[in-house]
Amino acid sequence: MGRTLPSITQAYMQEQAAFARFRRALRRADQLALDDLFAAARQHLSAAAYAAHALPMETFLLSMLLEEHKEVLRLRRELDELRGALNA
């Protein structure tokens, strides 16, 4: 009978395409940063599919935030280790 809803990957591609004009207006460095954010969201597509949210972009934004927070936590831990090494 075929699919009755686009797959989460199709939804992701559509959302990314919807921001194509925004991306084009950014500076090159910002374009790369935006690409990184979408790449981060892509890592959690299976979770986004399981969530089956009516507004998938909200799930993608949360995935981006998740990856950013993981990076903050990693940097914080490294900083603590460096501080510990300096104080030792």
Add this chain to the structure above:
Amino acid sequence: MDALTLPLNNQLLVMTAPHAAVPMMLELAARLALTGDLRVLDGGNRFNVYPVARSVRRYTAELTSALARIHLARAFTCYQASAMLAEMPADARPLLAIDLLATFYDESVRVDESRRLLAGCITHLQRLSQTAPVVVSAKPPAAPFPERRVLLETLQEAAAGAWQLEALSAPQSPTLWGMEA
């Protein structure tokens, strides 16, 4: 979409467009869902809930309750479409039939059989339009099947209003030497 004034009158409207006016029908579904229950009969498996959800979210934060007001049924054969319409009670809920003729264009169903089923469907659409607005979207048949065009014409003739939607031509951009060819 802007030409369709809400609330719609109790009548049968038919919109014809190359892609069965799907974006317009989805926007109409979103707007109708803001105010009350509605029925959607999807004949071409074209009801994509993501654009509807986005559209609803633009008007209200009550996304879940608005989406719950949309009662969706998908027909994968013209027999199913015919049976669904026959069993549908006439009440005050508007009906949107998206790409209704898609299953009637199926080449494995004889043209006279499709015509017979469509005639029954039109009777039921008119019955339903006595108590609620009924908006039907349809697309013309594919080029290799011109004999199926009679189905679209029959549907348009039965409607109280029939709209033919056409894509706007791309605007011409001026160049240094005048307009582009």
